[in-house]
Amino acid sequence: MSKEKIKINREFYDIMPKEYQELVEDATYGKEGRGWKDVGESKEMIEEHSLCAGCPESIAFRYVLACLPNPEDTVMVGSTGCTSLVFPHVAVHNIHSLFGNQNAVASGLKRALSYRFPDKVKDVVVLAGDGATVDIGLDMTLQSWFRQEKIATICFDNELYANTGGQSSGLMQKGFVAKMAPAGKKFDKVDLPEIARQSGCHYVTMLTVSKPNRVEKAIRNAILIAREIGPTYVQLYTPCILEIGKQMMEGLQEMRDSEGPGKRFEFKEYISDEAKAYLESIAPKKKRKKVTAQTEG
Amino acid sequence: MYAVAEVIDEDCVAHKGCRLCIMYCPEANTILFDAEKKVAKVIEPSCKGCELCVVVCSAAKHNAIRLVHR
Ligand SMILES: Cc1ncc(C[n+]2csc(CCOP(=O)(O)OP(=O)(O)O)c2C)c(N)n1
Ligand code: SF4
Ligand code: SF4
Ligand code: SF4
Numbered sequence: 001m002s003k004e005k006i007k008i009n010r011e012f013y014d015i016m017p018k019e020y021q022e023l024v025e026d027a028t029y030g031k032e033g034r035g036w037k038d039v040g041e042s043k044e045m046i047e048e049h050s051l052c053a054g055c056p057e058s059i060a061f062r063y064v065l066a067c068l069p070n071p072e073d074t075v076m077v078g079s080t081g082c083t084s085l086v087f088p089h090v091a092v093h094n095i096h097s098l099f100g101n102q103n104a105v106a107s108g109l110k111r112a113l114s115y116r117f118p119d120k121v122k123d124v125v126v127l128a129g130d131g132a133t134v135d136i137g138l139d140m141t142l143q144s145w146f147r148q149e150k151i152a153t154i155c156f157d158n159e160l161y162a163n164t165g166g167q168s169s170g171l172m173q174k175g176f177v178a179k180m181a182p183a184g185k186k187f188d189k190v191d192l193p194e195i196a197r198q199s200g201c202h203y204v205t206m207l208t209v210s211k212p213n214r215v216e217k218a219i220r221n222a223i224l225i226a227r228e229i230g231p232t233y234v235q236l237y238t239p240c241i242l243e244i245g246k247q248m249m250e251g252l253q254e255m256r257d258s259e260g261p262g263k264r265f266e267f268k269e270y271i272s273d274e275a276k277a278y279l280e281s282i283a284p285k286k287k288r289k290k291v292t293a294q295t296e297g
Numbered sequence: 298m299y300a301v302a303e304v305i306d307e308d309c310v311a312h313k314g315c316r317l318c319i320m321y322c323p324e325a326n327t328i329l330f331d332a333e334k335k336v337a338k339v340i341e342p343s344c345k346g347c348e349l350c351v352v353v354c355s356a357a358k359h360n361a362i363r364l365v366h367r
Contacts, residue, residue, distance in 0.1 A: 040319035054347030
């Protein structure tokens, strides 16, 4: 696939918005090995949106969209929250589900797409906030994992309900006080990565978005494994600078401060044996040769 | 009056491969690599003035980007 799908009819070219023309000319649809390094030198698939200045969710969105292995044949499923303010400005097919329903909608969509396009690769990627993933949508999240739906679930964990003013979520730290959680969070941060592993996810990782190359690896692994093997889960720390009282330029430092050894967002990764074998089978040829040479020797 | 970022072309080391501001700016398509001049370039209308680019550029001791008022 390439830009065929979005190509503009010559007669209409001049009346199309400049942003659309740029997408057709300069975006990386169909580019082999696309990734975060393309940013700044090719058109990104996000237009201006209304997230707060400096919001790390906004940084995360850039990386996720730059790293989708197959954006032209991907459908993203979003949910209510700050992320839903970005989706209308994203140049990848996406569906806005009712708050919490995202993994149920994605399951149905994935099945429908595989009936409709049996010979094509179609990736279904859920992207939702922690309130949607862990509280109100937990039932749908878990059931999709139990059923081994071939979808990738990405959670933008900002540890609270940002879009409604800072209520506590299951992923908030114990004791944390927010504007709409004045008594402090009463129980521990839910260990969703561990629950994901126990619920049948074949790839689980948790990290901040302070290092784009790591985010790229996580997103690619999650989508490729979901395509062939089964459900995957990526939890990204995207602090809500507004609700935790940080200045707009402090988001990156907040992520760096939270990812060191023993900190709550220390890098974590789990890959099932089946998924590991699959990743090895699609690894660049050079490496594969070495593996065969070793086994033969 | 509002603040936007501005690159100081003479101090920018994008020609040596620096992409820090481009990488960490939260807004898409807002700091681009100017292939002709080999410097970073701010697309002013989409800059929200968050100052993150200034933070990363000065932490790397390049000091090649600043906020200006419009
Ligand atoms: C069914 C339903 N319940 C409640 C709401 C109100 N609501 C809108 S956004 C939101 C919080 C979203 O929090 P989260 O998923 O953590 O995303 P964030 O905004 O933090 O990125 C809530 C409760 C809603 N829109 N629909
Ligand atoms: S409220 Fe928080 S999460 Fe939402 S856009 Fe603002 S900083 Fe980002
Ligand atoms: S971080 Fe500074 S030196 Fe590096 S590309 Fe940006 S403006 Fe230039
Ligand atoms: S001030 Fe913020 S929005 Fe503007 S260019 Fe710098 S990082 Fe991007």
